[in-house]
Amino acid sequence: MIKILKYSFFDLMRSRWSYVYFAFYLLLGFVLLFLNTDVSKAVITLMNVVIILVPLMGTLFGVMYYYNSKEFIELLLAQPIKRTSIFIGQYLGVATSLTFSLIVGLGIPFLVYGIFKSDAILDFSLLLVTGGFLTFIFTAISFYIGLSNENKIKGFGYAIVFWLFMAVIYDGLFLISLIVFEAYPLDTFSLFASLANPIDLSRILILLKLDISALMGYTGAIFQKFFGTQWGVVIAMGVLLLWVIVPVFLIRRKALKKDF
Amino acid sequence: MITIENIHKSFGKIRVLKGIDLDIPKGSAVAILGPNGSGKTTLMKSLLGMVVPDQGRILLNNTTIDRGWKYRNGIDYLPQIANFPNNLKVSELLKMIKDIRGAKTDKETYYIDLFSLHPFLNKKLGTLSGGTKQKVNLVLAFMFDSPILILDEPTSGLDPISLLVLKDIILGEKKKGKTLLISSHIMNFVEKVCDTILFIWEGTIYFNGSITDLKKNTKKDDFEHAIAHLLKSAHD
Numbered sequence: 233m234i235k236i237l238k239y240s241f242f243d244l245m246r247s248r249w250s251y252v253y254f255a256f257y258l259l260l261g262f263v264l265l266f267l268n269t270d271v272s273k274a275v276i277t278l279m280n281v282v283i284i285l286v287p288l289m290g291t292l293f294g295v296m297y298y299y300n301s302k303e304f305i306e307l308l309l310a311q312p313i314k315r316t317s318i319f320i321g322q323y324l325g326v327a328t329s330l331t332f333s334l335i336v337g338l339g340i341p342f343l344v345y346g347i348f349k350s351d352a353i354l355d356f357s358l359l360l361v362t363g364g365f366l367t368f369i370f371t372a373i374s375f376y377i378g379l380s381n382e383n384k385i386k387g388f389g390y391a392i393v394f395w396l397f398m399a400v401i402y403d404g405l406f407l408i409s410l411i412v413f414e415a416y417p418l419d420t421f422s423l424f425a426s427l428a429n430p431i432d433l434s435r436i437l438i439l440l441k442l443d444i445s446a447l448m449g450y451t452g453a454i455f456q457k458f459f460g461t462q463w464g465v466v467i468a469m470g471v472l473l474l475w476v477i478v479p480v481f482l483i484r485r486k487a488l489k490k491d492f
Numbered sequence: 493m494i495t496i497e498n499i500h501k502s503f504g505k506i507r508v509l510k511g512i513d514l515d516i517p518k519g520s521a522v523a524i525l526g527p528n529g530s531g532k533t534t535l536m537k538s539l540l541g542m543v544v545p546d547q548g549r550i551l552l553n554n555t556t557i558d559r560g561w562k563y564r565n566g567i568d569y570l571p572q573i574a575n576f577p578n579n580l581k582v583s584e585l586l587k588m589i590k591d592i593r594g595a596k597t598d599k600e601t602y603y604i605d606l607f608s609l610h611p612f613l614n615k616k617l618g619t620l621s622g623g624t625k626q627k628v629n630l631v632l633a634f635m636f637d638s639p640i641l642i643l644d645e646p647t648s649g650l651d652p653i654s655l656l657v658l659k660d661i662i663l664g665e666k667k668k669g670k671t672l673l674i675s676s677h678i679m680n681f682v683e684k685v686c687d688t689i690l691f692i693w694e695g696t697i698y699f700n701g702s703i704t705d706l707k708k709n710t711k712k713d714d715f716e717h718a719i720a721h722l723l724k725s726a727h728d
């Protein structure tokens with residue numbers, strides 16, 4: 233599996249899209265730091281970008297890489313390698329190379345601006361960890377969608393709809409349900425609603441850590457009330473991890489059954 | 493050495509294999525024949541575990557292959573369609589598969605010479621012609637020197653000279669005592685390299701026997717006519 237991971241990783245690192253992705257974060261980091269002299273404020277702005285864009289990139293790269301490497305997969309299937317190693321190795325290759333671009337791309341400008349001397353170092357690290365989680369989650373889900381759909385166009389379609397739902401539609405539906413069911417106690421419902429969406433969960437996680445109640449919103453406040461800051465962070469991380477494990481498990485199951 | 497017991501396989505509503513039973517002794521050269529879409533590729537892929545049969549089992553040296561993977565160390569496979577990652581160079585591909593297999597072989601240079609592939613080693617696979625891709629496919633299939641060879645339409649896209657080269661290679665491998673499974677639509681080629689004929693029709697084995705038996709059964713002296721006769725009688 234390590235060999236497959238290695239080949240996928242370097243294959244992607246050589247590709248044009250990785251450079252574009254990397255350059256984008258590099259630029260974003262420098263521009264934000266140039267505009268906000270306050271590193272903490274830059275972290276908050278960055279969070280809003282990362283939370284939407286990282287899942288989108290994970291989604292696009294996940295399906296794209298699956299369909300682009302079908303030939304490679306077929307070649308490997310005839311070799312003495314475990315099936316699960318092939319698919320999990322490829323998935324980890326995409327996810328780590330994206331995470332690598334994210335961390336290095338954002339890391340360089342923040343290093344230049346002296347993140348290590350600032351108090352924002354923990355917040356910034358948390359942002360990178362969350363970005364890593366989101367990459368692994370959305371790449372896994374879109375890889376699974378690719379694996380489940382022979383038809384490329386359908387696969388891309390489903391993957392993008394999934395991202396759109398999690399990043400945009402979900403919050404809308406949530407707000408509507410809060411208004412419609414105003415008369416009922418909604419604390420538990422909101423709590424579960426935020427656990428069920430990795431994007432919401434990541435936002436809450438970062439805001440909990442930053443401890444800015446003004447930005448925390450309704451669910452964030454409930455989260456804090458329910459778990460307290462410390463436990464809130466731990467539980468949010470745990471659920472994010474679950475959001476990685478479950479799709480990886482699904483990839484494994486699908487890969488074992490599929491005919492090539 | 494290879495035993496296939498009651499293999500069934502459907503893709504959605506199409507029932508491709510409907511109970512295949514087969515014994516392939518070590519050292520035999522078996523031709524898998526049958527019309528397009530009769531399931532030759534599906535049967536070969538089942539042996540490699542690329543297709544998972546709905547029913548039945550496959551044994552290799554008396555052990556079921558059941559979702560294992562180590563057994564593939566003993567099989568060299570030539571896929572029907574030479575699909576390669578387009579952005580890799582030929583030399584990179586060969587190196588990569590060697591590395592992934594953990595094999596220390598330098599046999600590839602021998603086959604690169606035979607098929608005159610030197611000028612293409614630094615070309616990207618995506619830019620090669622179909623015939624050249626097929627030669628790369630053949631190098632990959634032969635270079636690991638495994639005891640079982642499964643070749644799915646090895647002749648497709650080859651020029652007459654390469655076809656002769658291929659025939660000599662296969663005859664050489666047969667002499668080494670390897671077990672061969674070959675599908676092809678070129679009857680003249682089949683007659684020269686195989687000794688057992690397996691004819692698949694509507695998902696079952698319609699004929700299984702030696703070329704001599706086939707000629708005797710169909711009362712035809714010519715192999716091509718014998719096969720044509722077999723096809724016709726299957727249709728009736």
Ligand SMILES: Nc1ncnc2c1ncn2[C@@H]1O[C@H](COP(=O)(O)OP(=O)(O)O)[C@@H](O)[C@H]1O
Pocket residue numbers: 491492503506508526527528529530531532533534535
């Ligand atoms: N992965 C697959 N998914 C769906 N149908 C398939 C798949 N592989 C093969 N088939 C179908 O199974 C039938 C037999 O195919 P194949 O084994 O390739 O035949 P042959 O090699 O004898 O020409 C064909 O109808 C083909 O369309």
Ligand SMILES: [Mg+2]
Pocket residue numbers: 532533534572644
């Ligand atoms: Mg075929």
